[in-house]
Amino acid sequence: MNIESRKQEHIDLALSPQSQGPLTTLLEDVVLIHQALPEVSVDKLDLSVEFLGYKLGAPIIISGMTGGTEKAYEINRKLAEVAEEFRIAIGVGSQRAMINNPSLTRTYKVVREVAHSVPVISNIGFAQLKSLTFEHIETIVASIEANALAIHLNPAQELMQIEGDRDFEGIVNIIAELVQRLKVPIIVKEVGNGLSREVVEKLYSVGVKIFDVAGAGGTNWVKIELMRAEKAGKHLTLYGEPFVAWGIPTAAAVCEVRSVANDITVIGSGGIRTGLDVAKVIALGADIAGIAQPFLKAVIMGNAREFIQTLLNQLRASMVLVGARNIEELKTVPILIKGNLAYWICARKLVLRNKRAYIHCCSTT
Numbered sequence: 001m002n003i004e005s006r007k008q009e010h011i012d013l014a015l016s017p018q019s020q021g022p023l024t025t026l027l028e029d030v031v032l033i034h035q036a037l038p039e040v041s042v043d044k045l046d047l048s049v050e051f052l053g054y055k056l057g058a059p060i061i062i063s064g065m066t067g068g069t070e071k072a073y074e075i076n077r078k079l080a081e082v083a084e085e086f087r088i089a090i091g092v093g094s095q096r097a098m099i100n101n102p103s104l105t106r107t108y109k110v111v112r113e114v115a116h117s118v119p120v121i122s123n124i125g126f127a128q129l130k131s132l133t134f135e136h137i138e139t140i141v142a143s144i145e146a147n148a149l150a151i152h153l154n155p156a157q158e159l160m161q162i163e164g165d166r167d168f169e170g171i172v173n174i175i176a177e178l179v180q181r182l183k184v185p186i187i188v189k190e191v192g193n194g195l196s197r198e199v200v201e202k203l204y205s206v207g208v209k210i211f212d213v214a215g216a217g218g219t220n221w222v223k224i225e226l227m228r229a230e231k232a233g234k235h236l237t238l239y240g241e242p243f244v245a246w247g248i249p250t251a252a253a254v255c256e257v258r259s260v261a262n263d264i265t266v267i268g269s270g271g272i273r274t275g276l277d278v279a280k281v282i283a284l285g286a287d288i289a290g291i292a293q294p295f296l297k298a299v300i301m302g303n304a305r306e307f308i309q310t311l312l313n314q315l316r317a318s319m320v321l322v323g324a325r326n327i328e329e330l331k332t333v334p335i336l337i338k339g340n341l342a343y344w345i346c347a348r349k350l351v352l353r354n355k356r357a358y359i360h361c362c363s364t365t
């Protein structure tokens with residue numbers, strides 16, 4: 001199957017309810033403590049954050065999803081309109097297709113053309129890095145005047161994909177070289193199985209400073225690839241079934257990544273579905289939240305503006321109810337961490353940024 005048909009299949013399957021879960025984000029174990037005397041005025045709330053040299057209107061990124069087909073051109077154009085209007089950052093999907101076929105460049109470039117005053121993020125898979133030259137990488141970044149390059153680590157997806165890559169050796173060195181040579185920063189992201197402390201330590205030591213956790217609990221690429229295999233009559237399904245619930249839930253991944261260093265920019269993503277989820281990941285340790293599938297769904301349904309307005313109103317309500325006037329204050333509000341997330345943090349001895357996090361089995365202070 002060629003890349004274009006695969007991209008289309010990914011979009012169609014990602015929209016189905018079966019593409020989500022079955023793990024949860026564990027954000028249900030984060031309790032923001034209600035403050036009945038907030039001393040905050042809704043009209044004066046400041047949702048802005050700095051990211052990649054821009055001032056965003058809200059701490060939100062439309063995570064990289066697509067490009068490379070005519071339908072993807074339209075989706076990217078509509079996503080970019082939302083990003084530009086609400087001054088939020090936006091990523092494109094893997095640009096491998098345009099390296100193979102440069103006539104597809106326009107399906108990505110439309111994002112920069114429409115979203116000209118917000119950060120735009122290039123995208124490539126880690127498994128492809130070995131077969132690409134530095135000039136290829138420079139070209140994909142330049143083609144959309146990107147402000148950063150996201151490298152996605154997706155070993156679980158590749159293993160479950162019929163035509164997926166199987167060789168993951170020697171990639172840290174390539175990333176280290178890119179950090180040195182590329183003019184824009186590198187963002188390392190997962191795609192829904194989460195980043196661990198060990199991975200981040202390795203990459204932080206070679207100079208990567210921005211990580212998108214893309215944890216489990218939202219779009220599930222193991223499941224999507226298994227659905228594709230089943231449709232194609234391949235027998236990957238039985239092999240892949242035990243890995244459907246594989247990965248680090250988003251809330252745990254945020255704590256894993258944040259525990260490595262405070263000067264890391266952490267993007268909390270994977271199953272972020274409401275403005276309350278955005279508030280929770282930020283209070284837990286993220287700087288910004290990333291959202292993919294719900295934006296895709298919203299542009300296809302034609303209600304992207306309503307979706308983001310609801311999301312922002314929910315974020316505002318959450319901030320009022322915890323007494324936070326801006327995003328910096330949201331990072332330090334008291335939170336209670338319970339259940340499996342508390343267990344995870346204690347077992348892994350993770351150090352949290354938020355010193356007012358009360359953890360059921362131990363204390364950070």
Ligand SMILES: Cc1cc2nc3c(=O)[nH]c(=O)nc-3n(C[C@H](O)[C@H](O)[C@H](O)COP(=O)(O)O)c2cc1C
Pocket residue numbers: 010011014063064065066092093094123150151152189190191192214217218219269270271272290291292293294296
């Ligand atoms: C249709 C679709 C295509 C995607 N393609 C890419 C991609 O090319 N590169 C990438 O880094 N992530 C890709 N992702 C993963 C998202 O960026 C995100 O990490 C993941 O979907 C988890 O977020 P969510 O639960 O909000 O969907 C894609 C997601 C969707 C829904």
